[in-house]
Amino acid sequence: LEGDVGATIAGSITLDGGRRVTLKGLTVTSTSGHGVLVTDAGSATIQDCQFVNNGLYGVVVLNSSFARLVGNQFIGNGLVDTTASGVLINRNSGAFGEGNIYSNNAFAGVELFANGIYRGHLETVTKGSASLAVAVSADGLSHLDLRGSTVTGNASVSNQSRLRVQRLGPPDTGTLSTLDGTVSVSGLSSARVPPGVACNAGSPSYCQFGQ
Numbered sequence: 001l002e003g004d005v006g007a008t009i010a011g012s013i014t015l016d017g018g019r020r021v022t023l024k025g026l027t028v029t030s031t032s033g034h035g036v037l038v039t040d041a042g043s044a045t046i047q048d049c050q051f052v053n054n055g056l057y058g059v060v061v062l063n064s065s066f067a068r069l070v071g072n073q074f075i076g077n078g079l080v081d082t083t084a085s086g087v088l089i090n091r092n093s094g095a096f097g098e099g100n101i102y103s104n105n106a107f108a109g110v111e112l113f114a115n116g117i118y119r120g121h122l123e124t125v126t127k128g129s130a131s132l133a134v135a136v137s138a139d140g141l142s143h144l145d146l147r148g149s150t151v152t153g154n155a156s157v158s159n160q161s162r163l164r165v166q167r168l169g170p171p172d173t174g175t176l177s178t179l180d181g182t183v184s185v186s187g188l189s190s191a192r193v194p195p196g197v198a199c200n201a202g203s204p205s206y207c208q209f210g211q
Contacts, residue, residue: 001026015042023049030054032080038065038093047071055080058105061093061116069097078106082130085109085137089116097123106130112142112161119145121168127153127181135181138163138189148175155179157205159187165194167211176211183207 001013003026012033015021017040027050028035035051038044039062047070051058058077061067074086086105089095090113097120102109109125112118116138123146127135135153138144138161148168157163163183167174177194185191185201192208193199199207 003027012037014039015044016040018042018044021045022047025049027052028054028058030056032056034058034060035077036060037062038067039063041065043067045070049073050075051086052076053079054084056084057088058086060088060090061095062088063091063093065093067093067095069095069100071099072101074100074102074105074109076104076129078128078130082106085111085128087111087118088113089118089142090114091116094118097121099123102126102135104129106133108134108137110136110144112138112140112144114140114142116140116142118143119147120149121147122175123149123151125149125151125153136163146177149177151177151179152181154181155183155191155193157183157185157189157191159189161187161189163189163191163193165197166192171211174211 002024008027012030021044032055035054045068054077058074078084085108086102094117102125137156142161145164182198185205
């Protein structure tokens with residue numbers, strides 16, 4: 001499904017078990033629900049779309065599904081639920097992101113739960129707008145790996161999860177990542193973040209520093 005300039009969908013899109021679906025060039029706004037739900041072993045490429053002011057999450061990837069997210073904007077999602085984020089990867093699902101912008105979503109830009117996996121390159125992630133918001137959250141055996149990315153706001157890593165915010169590319173010439181905020185690590189979790197980042201970890205959780 002590809003939209004011309006200005007193409008807008010006022011409602012939700014559900015990809016239930018669909019494979020190799022492509023959404024491109026769309027603005028998706030659902031005042032009461034998610035923008036896009038990829039579920040039940042579905043897979044999708046979502047490119048050059050805007051997810052703006054959705055009631056819940058901008059994109060949800062759920063139940064052993066996968067999404068490739070490229071060049072999208074996730075702005076102001078979670079209008080009716082302050083626990084909702086730009087993207088949620090949940091229940092044994094994964095996503096690869098490149099060049100996405102996450103800004104002013106209610107809880108987080110990127111949120112992982114229950115064996116969620118997300119690897120992002122050249123991402124820009126800014127903390128949410130709610131009172132307890134963070135930039136990124138990984139919980140419940142999840143793995144969040146951001147390379148060459150800019151993260152502004154706190155990060156939460158809990159319940160046997162991992163966070164990596166590191167260089168993209170070779171050691172001498174790659175694109176550095178930055179994280180401007182405090183990282184909280186708990187419940188047998190770990191984080192590897194750029195030097196100088198504030199990181200609070202209660203044993204046996206831990207923080208490492210380096211690019």
